[in-house]
Amino acid sequence: MTIYFNNMKHTIKKMNILKRIIFAVGLIIPTTIATAQSKAALTIGDTAPELKYAKWIKGTPVTKYEKDHLYVFEFWATWCGPCKAAMPHLSELAKKYEGKVTFTGVNIWEKTGDKPYESSLPAVTNFVKSVGDKMAYNVIADNNEQHMANKWMIAAGQNGIPATFLLKEGKIIWIGHPMKLDSIIELSIAGKYDMEAFKQEFNGSKVRTEAMMAKFKILDPMLKAVKAKEYTKVLAIIDTLDLSDQMIAMQANSAKITALYALKRETEAMSFSQGWIKSNNGFSGTVAGIIIGTEGLSRKSYLYAAELGNSALAQEGIVKPLVYHFIATAYDKAGDIKNAIISEEKALQTAKEALKEGKFIGSILDSTVTEFEAQLALYKKKL
CATH class of the missing domain: 1.25.40 (Serine Threonine Protein Phosphatase 5, Tetratricopeptide repeat)
Structure with missing residues (x-):
């Protein structure tokens, strides 16, 4: 390594x-690991948790999930190099699938020490402004309860960022790395995406991840x-x-x-x-x-x-x-x-x-x- x-x-x-x-x-x-190690309960095919955030920093707020429309939620942090590397690609996808897919970057896991999570808002907001069109999609920031990190990421067994959730009609149909997203969107739009097959693969991966995290308890x-x-x-x-x-x-x-x-x-x-x-x-x-x-x-x-x-x-x-x-x-x-x-x-x-x-x-x-x-x-x- x-x-x-x-x-x-x-x-x-x-x-x-x-x-x-x-x-x-x-x-x-080798990946950015969250400290939480609770057993994952959220999986493919489940209804997505509620969307809660401290601030909708950029773009138009998502208030409901439209029928036959896809929604991407990309989890990232300002200090995460791979997250930043993926931003131009996500911006290209947002433009490519405009009208069919809504993209939202979800800021989590900023390093705030003993301060409330929302103390990071000024720095996160400035970062989003500074990158401009390289982040050409919606952006939100997690709240003091870290709802998005805990109820979405940790609940789904996702301990590293960047991580992408793809939703259709309010249900999670895919979770993975943003660089793999394009092909999944294409399959979904064409009606050829096999969610059940991916669910089996995803759940197997979760078991392996949970075993790894348990090992680190020592x-x-x-x-x-x-x-x-x-x-x-x-x-x-x-x-x-x-x-x-x-x-x-x-x-x-x-x-x-x-x-x-x-x-x-x-x-x-x-x-x-x-x-x-x-x-x-x-x-x-x-x-x-x-x-x-x-x-x-x-x-x-x-x-x-x-x-x-x-x-x-x-x-x-x-x-x-x-x-x-x-x-x-x-x-x-x-x-x-x-x-x-x-x-x-x-x-x-x-x-x-x-x-x-x-x-x-x-x-x-x-x-x-x-x-x-x-x-x-x-x-x-x-x-």
Whole structure:
């Protein structure tokens, strides 16, 4: 499995830098996993749950389901790279099937910490405005109860985004990845879609997903200790785990590195990290993110994070402007302002080029350029 520096958010702030870096470098689990693990009850052929939301951000509200009309509900988040990558395709489909299919993007799982979910509304609204016609369909945002996430996604056993629900006459006829949607719509319009066959396939997939989520329950004490910042306890718990399962081991290794750096056991942390990365270079992003998200480390550690960032530039699928910005942050923390400036200048240059060429839609915005310009100015003041 490869983990890329490809999913950064757009604003680094001191209080949420770890959150940003984690999304910058990619997640350990290859899909975006929800924390809820309740047993799925909603399935293909069921009546869709009620539509409840905090705000209808864009487009015309859906108040009823018209006969012989299809409705697409696409679940996404501003930090989700694959979600943003799918937006142009969904916009094309919305135009292609105008009058036959109504598309609505459903924003869920924004990272709000201890704040109510609706505190994310300004940022989500600004994001939708910034992408413009690249998101040429309806958009809603979940409410404080997270009704859409819980009653739709989790109820249907969907733990990752992007995820698409296709409805006909108020019933769910398909759930899947947005890139597979076009063919399903064509079959549905032509009256050739076999919902019962897909239902069997879908239910089988749900069983496998539930089994996987149950397997991860073993990590709950470790994750609870990480959240509580009880890092010595984290290490003790990891020592008791059976790490023969690759996915369990990846989560445990990430937590171990987090704990070691938090405890300022930097030599041990770096040695363990290097061994882990040697087994799979894709883990370099995770390690770099952990280092940058930890305050008070040595110059050597932050320079190591910058080194990992520079090595990631050769990987496919990365958003280079954000990686350069990440590297600049690492150099700044290391006290190497000269290289921080060089990296931030590259971040700014590549961001401008990306906007001009229409690359990295949803990841590089006008506000990204503004942010990089401001950060570059701050670095130059430190000289």
